Structures are given as C-alpha cells and as structure tokens.
Amino acid sequence: MNIFLKEKKIIFGSLLVLFVGVLVWTHFSNDITNKQANTDNIQNKQVDSKDSKKDASGSGAVSNTNLNPNSESKPEPIFYPIDRVVDGDTVAVNMSGDAMLVRIIGIDSPEVDSDYTEQECFGAEASAKLKELLTDKTVRMEYDTNQGMLDKYGRLLAYLFLEDGTNVGGYMIDNGYAREYTFDSLYMYQKEFRDAEHVAREQKLGLWAPDACAKQNEIK
The missing domain is CATH 2.40.50.90 (OB fold (Dihydrolipoamide Acetyltransferase, E2P))
Known part of the structure; x- marks a missing residue:
C-alpha cells in the first residue's frame, strides 16, 4: 500500500513538472515570437523610412526641381x-x-x-x-x-x-x-x-x- 502511494506521488509529481515545463516553454516561445515580430516591425519601419528619404532626395527632388517655376527659362528678347x-x-x-x-x-x-x-x-x-x-x-x-x-x-x-x-x-x-x-x-x-x-x-x-x-x- 505504501509502495503504491509512493509510486502515485512520483507519477503525479512527474506530471506536474511536465505540465509546468510545458507552460514555461509555451510562454517562452510566445515571448520569442513577439520579440521577433517587434524586431521585424522595427526593421520594416526603418526600411520604409530609408525608402521615403531616398524618394525625397532622389527622384522626388528631381520632380521638385522640374516643377520649380524659377527653373523655367525666360523667352529671349528679340532684337x-x-x-x-x-x-x-x-x-x-x-x-x-x-x-x-x-x-x-x-x-x-x-x-x-x-x-x-x-x-x-x-x-x-x-x-x-x-x-x-x-x-x-x-x-x-x-x-x-x-x-x-x-x-x-x-x-x-x-x-x-x-x-x-x-x-x-x-x-x-x-x-x-x-x-x-x-x-x-x-x-x-x-x-x-x-x-x-x-x-x-x-x-x-x-x-x-x-x-x-x-x-x-x-x-x-
């Protein structure tokens, strides 16, 4: 009887440890996933920001220059x-x-x-x-x-x-x-x-x- 109780306690303890381990692992995995997602979001925002700056200083700047009325040549006077x-x-x-x-x-x-x-x-x-x-x-x-x-x-x-x-x-x-x-x-x-x-x-x-x-x- 005592042996049976001891075995039951051992089994219950093992199951409890396993359950806790699963909970800890699940929480740890979710934490890693969230951190990775946040990292990806930050990187994406940085890329978007760089692309925006590139557009502003690249092709956008050319467009702004072309649209500048002061850059248009004035008609030459006729002599x-x-x-x-x-x-x-x-x-x-x-x-x-x-x-x-x-x-x-x-x-x-x-x-x-x-x-x-x-x-x-x-x-x-x-x-x-x-x-x-x-x-x-x-x-x-x-x-x-x-x-x-x-x-x-x-x-x-x-x-x-x-x-x-x-x-x-x-x-x-x-x-x-x-x-x-x-x-x-x-x-x-x-x-x-x-x-x-x-x-x-x-x-x-x-x-x-x-x-x-x-x-x-x-x-x-």
Missing part, C-alpha cells in the same frame, strides 16, 4: 537690325525683311530738311548722333499701352533699347540731342526723361548750349 535713321527721333527698323518706321516715344529732336519738314536748329547734329549710335546695331522695341501702337502718320510707337541695355531715347535727352516730349498722356519713362532734360539744360549740353544755334535756340 531687330536698324535699316536707317530718318532723324533724331525716328528710325526704320528691319522687321522680317520690311523696313518699319518707328517713332521713339517720349522724345522730340529738331527736324531735318525733308519733303515734309524744314531744317531746324541742331537737327543735323541730332540726326548725326543717332546715326552714330545706331549704325550696324540691333535694337529691342518696347511698347507702351498708354501711347497706342501707331501715331497719326502710321509709324510704330516704341522705346528702343540697345543690346547693352541703353535706352536710346534717354541717351538722346541725356546728351542734349532731344528734349522730353509728352504728346497726349503719361508714358512709362516720363519722369526719367524729364529729369534727364533738366540735367542737360543745367549743364548746357547739345542744343541747350548758348552757342548751339545762331538764329534759333528752341525746338519747335
């Missing part, structure tokens, strides 16, 4: 050859093979002798200066919405600029070969031209010089 100089404020510009008369906005120079006008004081000098400035040159034309496209004689109305940025009308006033001229309404460079004439008058340049004209010292 036209000078066909001839008519007088100190009018030229003919070669536009696609046609010589188009252009009246420079905002200036008035003395007239030269022609079929339509009589020679005025300092007219020849003004015409010669404009020829000197524009011979073998090209110009960019800038229009003014306040002045319209054509004058009553059918001439284009525009400001002229050399390739170095020189404002042709401003140059003529600066050096005393033309005066500021407002026809009917305000124009874009009116203040600059008026200021330039004021300086030329004070410095007695060109047509403003006391001895510029023997009989006439004023532009009509």
